[in-house]
Amino acid sequence: MLTELALAVVLAVHTGPATGPERCADAATPAELQRCLQRELAQADSLLKAAETRFARALPSDAARAQFGVAGRAWRNYREHECRAQAARHEGAPTGARTYGTCRIALSEARLRLLDEGVTPAAPASDSTATPAS
Numbered sequence: 001m002l003t004e005l006a007l008a009v010v011l012a013v014h015t016g017p018a019t020g021p022e023r024c025a026d027a028a029t030p031a032e033l034q035r036c037l038q039r040e041l042a043q044a045d046s047l048l049k050a051a052e053t054r055f056a057r058a059l060p061s062d063a064a065r066a067q068f069g070v071a072g073r074a075w076r077n078y079r080e081h082e083c084r085a086q087a088a089r090h091e092g093a094p095t096g097a098r099t100y101g102t103c104r105i106a107l108s109e110a111r112l113r114l115l116d117e118g119v120t121p122a123a124p125a126s127d128s129t130a131t132p133a134s
Contacts, residue, residue: 023102030094037101044108051115079107 024036052072059065087100 023105024098030097033098034101037098037105040105041101041108044105044112048108048112048115051112055115055118075111079104082107 023040024033027033027036052068056065056068059068083100083103086103087096090096090099
């Protein structure tokens, strides 16, 4: 799963956000762009938090849930630093804020997809006394 996460992160950062480079393209001013990106990030973070809760509930033990909590905090730290680095390539240009915002959204969406793929309902225990249906 760690390899899948690393691959998804690389793809998300290098290919842009999930909805393409036109994210918030209708924003006419830097302030409108900022508000649009903040709304989209808030939505992505809300969905991500729900997926993390589902994932944690599916873990088999308190120790696994604690480790998942540590991983989540580390991932948020990674997201922040990665997106700051991506935006620094455009320092002083209007595209810097867009790069930072879309990076954070894209990485959040990538983690969301991985968590959703990792949460599968457990199969019911088979009953060895049951007779097969004919």
